[in-house]
Amino acid sequence: MxxxxxxxxxxxxxxxxxxxxxxxxxxxxxxxxxxxxxxxxxxxxxxxxxxxxxxxxxxxxxxxxxxxTVTVREVSIERLSRPSYDVRVYDSSDFHKKLREVNLRGHLNNIPFVREISRDTYEVVSGSQHVEIAKDLRFSEIPVRILQIDEWEAVRRFVYEHVPLPKERNTNRGQYYSDEEINALFESLQDEWPLSKVAELYPLKPEIEACRSM
Missing domain, CATH: 2.30.30.100 (SH3 type barrels.)
Structure with missing residues (x-):
């Protein structure tokens, strides 16, 4: 070579x-x-x-x-936004540790997944933490993988990535949402989708049942 x-x-x-x-x-x-x-x-x-x-x-x-066969592009960080139901605030010690690591390397360790919501404007589907790190470090552009999915599929992917299954709620959460974050996520989804639709999301079964019993 x-x-x-x-x-x-x-x-x-x-x-x-x-x-x-x-x-x-x-x-x-x-x-x-x-x-x-x-x-x-x-x-x-x-x-x-x-x-x-x-x-x-x-x-x-x-x-x-x-x-x-997959679409990866570098896009302006200003063209990326998180959905309203992505309620996590990134300010933990783990987040700042990863931020320092990225700052030292000079590049992200993973590519966020996004979907295009208007011309050259994208909503984050997975990898919000990486986007927030890039913003804090004032990266002008980052590589993203562009998915051809609709709004509901983006919601479904997000919930299954961030909310543990009902039987896993009492185990070690790891990177899953806390109970408070799950409640905020559920309320945000109810503002945008009917309860009958949100009920399709199995990880939110406890919240669905509690809501229906009220």
Whole structure:
């Protein structure tokens, strides 16, 4: 691999594109983000991936652009907004720890998922914490994966990602919403959707039953 030529042509030929990288040991497909010091930084992904792990690749033999089956773009941070039901306030010690890590690395560790709600304007579907970190660090643009989903599918994904199933409510919550956050989420959804629709969201079964019994 002629790394000098790659460095000179990276911006035009590979940056922001889906690529496949080959070396003697492995083959990696992902979104080409940055080239520096004879190393390639990509967000590793497949069509099914829900997480996009950042990978730094050195000593590879071939890089090629492949068919784009997922849509990843760099967009202005000002064009990203969180939905009204995303009620979490990011001010925990864990959040600030991750913020410092991103500040040290200079890039996000994962790509947020978004959906386009108007021309070049996007709503965050998953990865609000990464967006808030980018805003706090005053990043002008970040890479996002654009999903072709409607508003209700975005709600459904959000609830299943942030609310534990009823049988898991008394276990270690981890990154799940607290009871207070779940109540605020439920109230916000009721402002926008009829109870019969919200009732389709199984993780909110305790709130649905409590509401119907009132």
């Amino acid at each position: 002629d790394y000098q030529n790659l460095e000179g042509g990276f911006e035009q030929e590979f940056k922001g594109k889906r690529v496949r990288v080959y070396s003697e040991e492995k083959e990696i497909t992902g979104w080409a983000y940055e080239w520096y010091d004879e190393s390639l930084l990509i967000y590793k992904m497949t069509d099914e991936d829900d997480e996009h792990e950042v990978v730094l690749i050195q000593n590879f033999d071939v890089i090629e652009v492949v068919e784009e």
